[in-house]
Amino acid sequence: MPHFNSTQIQLASRPEGWPTHENFQTVQATHGDLLEGQVRVRNEFISVDPYMRGRMDDVRSYVAPYALGETITGGAIGRVIESAAHDVPVGAVVLHQHGWADAVQADAGTFTVVPEVPGLPLSLRLHILGMTGLTAYVGLTTIAGLREGDTVFVSGAAGAVGTAVGQIAKLLGAKRVIGSAGSDEKVALLTQKYGYDAAFNYKDGDIRGQLAQAAPDGIDVYFDNVGGDHLEAALAVFNDGGRAALCGAISSYNATEPSPGPDNMANIITRALTLQGFTLASYLHLAPEFSEKMTAWFAAGRIAYDETIVDGFENTVDAFLDMMRGANTGKMLVRV
Incomplete structure (x- = not known):
């Protein structure tokens, strides 16, 4: 040979x-x-x-x-x-x-x-039929415990994981899904193609204010792909008992100095919040469950990518x- x-x-x-x-x-x-x-x-x-x-x-x-x-x-x-x-x-x-x-x-x-x-x-x-989709599913269901009627915020929403998170959240019964992205074109894509109810361009600044405006009744679930100022904004608008699935922290991946932590960490205590980081390796046993659901959604034309x-x-x-x-x-x- x-x-x-x-x-x-x-x-x-x-x-x-x-x-x-x-x-x-x-x-x-x-x-x-x-x-x-x-x-x-x-x-x-x-x-x-x-x-x-x-x-x-x-x-x-x-x-x-x-x-x-x-x-x-x-x-x-x-x-x-x-x-x-x-x-x-x-x-x-x-x-x-x-x-x-x-x-x-x-x-x-x-x-x-x-x-x-x-x-x-x-x-x-x-991506959507593989580990990316599974990451979104695990974060929403097993980590954040998404409930029907929840309001969900997703940072980095126009990326591979974020576009999956928004769609899966709505399919699982979320009442309102909000996303952040880095351009006006991506913001439009989130609301026009991916079913997000609201989205904002984080490069316009005042992330905390933009999120508060998009979520006047607060948020129940935060799916975090970014960390940093996005996590700080989420902590500011969480409802009591809110849950965060911490998937990524891309805002700090290329930092050469330690990033300062959020200035409102006390909200974790006063609002009884749960913040849990996760990596997919511990949840691969959920792949068949995810595959069954995603295959059905995809066949029904309910998934965009x-x-x-x-x-x-x-x-x-x-x-x-x-x-x-x-x-x-x-x-x-x-x-x-």
């Missing part, structure tokens, strides 16, 4: 503040003969995500940091082109976490075979940097 070549993007140095091209390196790898139980996969789509920035720092987190000189791992989907594994045949579509490479050779057990549905883009498995797709593996770093600066609407992906 001939040797197999792939192109991979590695972390070359740890960013200080905003990442730059100099923090990455592109390398060529030659793989040996395909061993029993291994497969070769040609990637079709690669995911770039905010959490990857945190893994570029050598600090304690919920998952080990990226090692220097090793490939950036993360979500990707591709097709098996050679197989020495009886249960993963040539032509199968597979999800995996081998990340930023145009092709992969690895044990079949590190891939998940997914059905190929006619008319359904493979890319959706990397956006993708920002960058063509060419060589543009992966650009896609990541653009995503970190908010250039995407919905999920940012690289089409290999």
Whole structure:
């Protein structure tokens, strides 16, 4: 069996503040003969995500940091082109976490075979039908305990997770859903396409005032993708017994100095609030439940989505940097 070549993007140095091209390196790898139980996969789509920035720092987190000189791992989907594994045949579509490479050779057990549905883009498995959608579902149901009639606020609402959160909240009975985004165009998209009842542009300033105006009766649930001043604004308008699902803190990912905490933390006590951070690894057992619901919603035409797709593996770093600066609407992906 001939040797197999792939192109991979590695972390070359740890960013200080905003990442730059100099923090990455592109390398060529030659793989040996395909061993029993291994497969070769040609990637079709690669995911770039905010959490990857945190893994570029050598600090304690919920998952080990990226090692220097090793490939950036993360979500990707591709097709098996050679197989020495009886249960993963040539032509199968597979999800995996081998990340930023145009092709992969690895044990079949590190891939998940997914059905190929006619008319359904493979890319959706990397967001609304995959981990992104599951993150939204888990945060709303298991972490925040969404109840029918709740008012929900979502920060970073025009991103991949945020667009899923708003729709799922309404489908599960939320009375009012409010979102923040970083441009007037995204604000319009939230209300016109994704079912948000109100939205505001956080770049206009006075986030606390804008949220108070959008939520005159307060909020019951906060789904936090941003942290910082957005969390402070949510604490100001929470109703008694409010719940927050803390999913991300993108406002501080590139900070070089510690960010000051909210000035109204006492509201957690006086309003009996519950703030819980979460990562998805502890809730993967909910994937079948989510998949059943999302598949039904999708089939009924009740789910909208956006993708920002960058063509060419060589543009992966650009896609990541653009995503970190908010250039995407919905999920940012690289089409290999």
